[in-house]
Amino acid sequence: MILYDYILSPSCYKLRLLASLLDVPLELRAVDFHPGREHKGAALLALNPAGCLPILVDGDLVLTESAAILAYLAAQSGPNWLADGDPQAIALQQQWLSFSHRLAEALGGARLVEMLHFDGDLEALQSDGIAALRELEAALFTRRIAGGTFLVGDMPSIADIACFPYVALAPDGSISLDPYPSIRLWMRALRSLPGFIEMPGIHRLHELAPDPFAKDLS
Amino acid sequence: MTPDSVRNAWYPVGLLSDLNPDGKESLLLGETITIFGSDMGEPRVECGGRGLPVVPRFGHLWTSLGAPDKDLFTIPEADHPDRTLVDVGVVRVKCSPLRAVENFLDIAHFPFVHTDILGAESHPEVSDYQVKIRDDVDEVWATKVEFYQPQAAKSAGGGIMTEYMYRVPTPTCSILYKTCPPRPGEWDVIALFVQPLTEDLCDVWPWMALFDDESAMTDLIHFQQLIFLQDRSILESQIPKRLPLDPAMETPTRADLTSVAYRRWLKRQNYTYGAQLVAG
Numbered sequence: 275m276i277l278y279d280y281i282l283s284p285s286c287y288k289l290r291l292l293a294s295l296l297d298v299p300l301e302l303r304a305v306d307f308h309p310g311r312e313h314k315g316a317a318l319l320a321l322n323p324a325g326c327l328p329i330l331v332d333g334d335l336v337l338t339e340s341a342a343i344l345a346y347l348a349a350q351s352g353p354n355w356l357a358d359g360d361p362q363a364i365a366l367q368q369q370w371l372s373f374s375h376r377l378a379e380a381l382g383g384a385r386l387v388e389m390l391h392f393d394g395d396l397e398a399l400q401s402d403g404i405a406a407l408r409e410l411e412a413a414l415f416t417r418r419i420a421g422g423t424f425l426v427g428d429m430p431s432i433a434d435i436a437c438f439p440y441v442a443l444a445p446d447g448s449i450s451l452d453p454y455p456s457i458r459l460w461m462r463a464l465r466s467l468p469g470f471i472e473m474p475g476i477h478r479l480h481e482l483a484p485d486p487f488a489k490d491l492s
Numbered sequence: 493m494t495p496d497s498v499r500n501a502w503y504p505v506g507l508l509s510d511l512n513p514d515g516k517e518s519l520l521l522g523e524t525i526t527i528f529g530s531d532m533g534e535p536r537v538e539c540g541g542r543g544l545p546v547v548p549r550f551g552h553l554w555t556s557l558g559a560p561d562k563d564l565f566t567i568p569e570a571d572h573p574d575r576t577l578v579d580v581g582v583v584r585v586k587c588s589p590l591r592a593v594e595n596f597l598d599i600a601h602f603p604f605v606h607t608d609i610l611g612a613e614s615h616p617e618v619s620d621y622q623v624k625i626r627d628d629v630d631e632v633w634a635t636k637v638e639f640y641q642p643q644a645a646k647s648a649g650g651g652i653m654t655e656y657m658y659r660v661p662t663p664t665c666s667i668l669y670k671t672c673p674p675r676p677g678e679w680d681v682i683a684l685f686v687q688p689l690t691e692d693l694c695d696v697w698p699w700m701a702l703f704d705d706e707s708a709m710t711d712l713i714h715f716q717q718l719i720f721l722q723d724r725s726i727l728e729s730q731i732p733k734r735l736p737l738d739p740a741m742e743t744p745t746r747a748d749l750t751s752v753a754y755r756r757w758l759k760r761q762n763y764t765y766g767a768q769l770v771a772g
Contacts, residue, residue, distance in 0.1 A: 281714040309581030474721030
C-alpha cells in the first residue's frame with residue numbers, strides 16, 4: 275500500500291497513526307505540498323482530481339478520502355476499530371467521521387492560514403473551530419460521566435483517530451485547548467495507546483515527572 | 493524609535509522562486525512592505541512608496557528598511573557545485589525573531605523535542621564546546637560542538653556522533669555546519685533565515701545546502717519541516733515572549749554558552765527588536 279504523504283498534514287498523519295496502531299506497513303511517498311504545491315500538479319491530479327492529500331493506492335484501488343482509508347485499514351487489519359452490528363454505534367461512528375471534516379475545514383484551515391501563509395478568513399475559521407471543539411467537549415464529558423473514554427463504545431475506534439489530529443493541532447491555528455478538560459483527557463488516552471506515533475506539534479507522552487509536592491511517607 | 497542596528501540589518505522577505513509580479517504584502521519590523529517579482533528578473537521591495545535596497549541570495553530575496561552599512565553575509569561553503577540547495581519554504585511562528593534564532597543555537601533540547609531523530613533521551617549530555625564573538629567579522633561562532641544523534645540527517649543510516657559549528661552572521665539569521673554523513677570531512681550547511689514581522693511574530697525561512705545524492709528533494713524538505721515544526725510548538729509557548737538580554741532574568745548553564753554569547757552580542761550592538769532589556 276502506497277500512501278502519498280505530507281509530513282505536516284493531519285489527514286495524512288491519521289492514516290500513519292492508525293497503520294502504526296494496527297502494525298500495518300505503509301510505503302510512504304513524500305509529496306512536496308509546501309512550498310512546491312505538488313498536489314496541484316498533473317501527476318497527482320490524475321490520481322486525485324480534488325487536488326488534495328492523502329491518497330492511498332493499493333493495487334488497482336485508489337482512495338482519496340481519509341475516512342474511507344481509515345475504514346479500509348481497519349476492515350483489513352483491525353476490525354475491532356470499526357463499529358459493527360450495533361446500529362447506534364455504526365451511526366455514531368459515521369457521524370463522528372463526518373464531524374471530522376468540520377474539524378479539518380475549520381481548525382485545519384486556521385492552521386494553514388496562521389502557519390503556512392494560505393489564504394482564508396482566519397476569524398471565521400477560528401470561530402467555527404471553537405464551536406466544533408465545544409461540541410466535542412460536551413460529547414466527551416457526557417461519555418466520561420457514563421464511564422466511557424472514547425467517542426464510540428468501550429474501545430478506541432476510527433472515529434477517535436479521525437477527530438484527534440486536527441483537535442490536537444488547534445493551537446497551531448491560535449486556538450487554545452486550555453478550556454477543554456475532557457478533550458485533553460481523551461487526547462491523553464489516545465497518546466498512551468501502544469503503537470502511538472507522533473507528528474510535529476503532537477508530542478509523545480513522556481514519563482511523568484516526580485511530584486514536587488510529594489511528602490516523604492517512608 | 494527602532495535603533496539603527498535594527499533598521500540597517502538585512503532581512504529575508506521571500507523565496508526567489510515564488511515572487512509575484514503583482515506584488516505581495518508582508519510586514520518587516522512592524523511596517524508594511526510590498527514585494528514585487530518581475531519577469532525581467534529584477535525583484536523590488538517598497539515601503540510607503542519608497543524603494544528599499546534588495547539582494548537576491550541563497551534562494552531568497554533580502555531587503556533592509558534602512559541603509560545597510562555592510563553587504564549581506566556570504567556562505568562560501570554553499571557554493572560547491574555538488575551541493576543540493578533546498579528551499580524549505582516559510583513557516584510563521586508566534587514568537588520573538590530572536591527566540592527563533594536562539595532555539596536554533598541550542599543543542600540541549602534535542603533529546604526532548606527531537607526525540608530519536610536529533611537526540612536520544614538516553615544521551616542528553618552536552619559536552620564542552622568553544623564559543624567566541626569574532627570581532628574581525630562581528631559574528632558569533634560556536635565550534636567543536638559534539639552530540640550523539642540517532643538520525644542526524646536524512647542521509648544518515650543510524651546513530652552517530654555529530655559535530656556541529658554554529659555561526660550568527662546577523663541578528664536574525666543563523667547558520668549551522670554539521671557532519672555530513674555521506675562525505676566525511678565536508679560540512680552540511682543548514683540555515684535559518686528569520687523575517688521579523690513584529691517583535692513577537694516572525695516568518696522563518698529555513699534553507700539548506702547539502703551533499704546528499706540519495707534522498708529526493710521532497711524528502712529533504714520534509715525532514716527539515718519535521719524538525720522545525722517540532723520546535724515551533726515549543727517556541728510559541730516560551731515565556732517571557734521577548735528575549736531577555738538582562739542576565740538577571742534567566743539562569744544559563746554551561747550548555748547555554750552560545751546563547752549567552754548571542755545575547756551579549758545583541759546587547760553590545762543595541763539590537764533590541766524582539767528583546768527585553770530589563771527584568772520586569
